[in-house]
Amino acid sequence: MRVLGLMSGxxxxxxxxxxxxxxxxxxxPRWQLLERAFVPYEAELRDQLIGLSQGQPASAEVLLALTEAVTEAQAAAAQACDPRGRAELVGCHGQTIWHRPPQGERRGSSWQLLQGPLLAQLLERPVVFDFRAADLALGGQGAPLVPATDSALLPRIGGWRALLNLGGIANLTLLPPRRGPDRQAAVQGWDCGPANTLLDLAVQRFSGGQQSFDAGGEWAARGQVQEAVVQRWLQEPYFRQAPPKSTGREQLGRNDLERRLQDLAQAQSAPVEALDPADALATLTAFSAAVVAQDLAQGPAVLELLVAGGGARNGTLMHELRRRCRGLQLRPLAELGIGDSDREALAFALLAWWHHRGVSGSLPSVTGAPRPAVLGVCARPSL
Structure with missing residues (x-):
């Protein structure tokens, strides 16, 4: 079955x-990736979405307009990827603007902007969306969902294999070995912490909005890492918390960036305005790598780390990962046929196919829910 997967992270x-x-x-499954495409958000839409995910107030009218704009952007990406309309089904994640993991007696919740029925009508295809709600309703984290699809799409090797996605948030999947005493172990996965969220916000701040990301990590490469500050940040509760766990811009956004810049300034006995942007970016980049290395050190011994996501193109971040994850074979997931930006879109295509087949898409070992669930809601076009 040909399925379109759409992901906006x-x-x-x-x-x-x-x-x-x-x-x-x-x-x-036997699977083949047939086509790929990327359609950027317009700058104004991106700014509005990031503001909303940072707690910026918005009226109901603005929220409705943003939801329509996101849906139309998803449709444009679908049409760019599949102009001949070969897909029989669409899986669309939508745009997360708030994610609240369960805590104590309070259930978790997650909000992805999308008008599923409108997208189905625009594409004239069934659309599966709202993938996180079923797991959250069971008491799970609702995230990450990609470890289940990693387990289905990628072969196992002689030892534990790890997959790292460096999107806005860094998340890990650990796949048990093909043979040996751990072969029956459960797949593991969790959100480690920041990958590009703090870096992108810092670049926008230091460049006065002229740049949105540190291309290739070149700006950070000119700076010096304040290692003592990195090590202090690693002791914060979230980074010491055992899985299951998930996070997002709600915790790792502008307020968190400002707090960390204050920490860096205090370490230098200087005001924030006197910080060297290159040093700040170097330290934030090292921190993104260090949270991953710390998490890997707490789990089973991993032989190989496959890396995907936009952060895989950041040379300084990759250098820090190699330096801090010594003893691991570290290579791009693209070597296995899944490009840096393909993995999550492919995951939601597979989750949609599983929904269509009535197959569960969540892993209790990852989300903490008491049982797996068929994920998503299907909207069909009116004929």
Whole structure:
């Protein structure tokens, strides 16, 4: 079955789209990635979405207009990826503007902007969306969802294999080995902490809005890492918390950036305005790598780390990962046929196919829910 997958992540830079074909057993399908496309959000829309995800107030009228604009951007990405309309089904994540993990007696909740029925009408295809709600309703984190699809799409090796996505947030999947005493172990996965969220916000701040990200990590490469500050940040509660856990801009946004810049300034006994932007970016980049290395050190011994997401193109971030994850073979996921920006869109295509087949898409070992669930809601076009 040919399925379109649409993903717009925490960075809110646009929509990644893939057209994939799935055949055979749902848990270990034969799959082929047929097409891919990326459609950026217009600058004004991106700014509004990031502001909203940082708690900026908005009227109901503005929220409705933003939801329509996001839906139209998803449709544009779908049409760019599949201009001949070969897809029989669409899986669309929508744009997260708030994610609240469960805490104590309070259930979790997550809000992705999308008008599923409108998208189905625009594309004249069934659309599966709202993938997180079923797991959250069961008491799970609702995230991350990609570890389940990683397990289905990628082969196992002789030891534990880790997959790292460096989007706005860094998240890990750990796949058990093909053989040996751990072969029956559960798939693991969680959100580690920031990847590009703090970096992108810092670049926008230091450049006066002229740049939105540190291309290749070149700005950070000119700075010096304040290692003592990095090590202090690693002791914060979230980074010491055992999985299951998930996070987002709600915790790792502008307010968090300002707090960390204050920490850096205090370490230098200087005002924030006197910070060297290159040093601040170097330290934030090192921090993004350090949270991943710390998490990997707490789990089973991993042989290989496959890296995807926009952060995989940041040379300084990748250098820091290699330096801090010594002993691991670190290579791009693209070497296995899944490009840096394909993995999550492919995941939501597979989750939509699983929904269509009535197959559960969540892993209790990852989300903490008491049982797995079929994920998503299907909207069909009116004929």
């Amino acid at each position: 925490t960075s809110a830079d646009g929509v990644d789209a893939v057209l994939a074909d799935f055949q055979g057993c749902p848990r270990s």
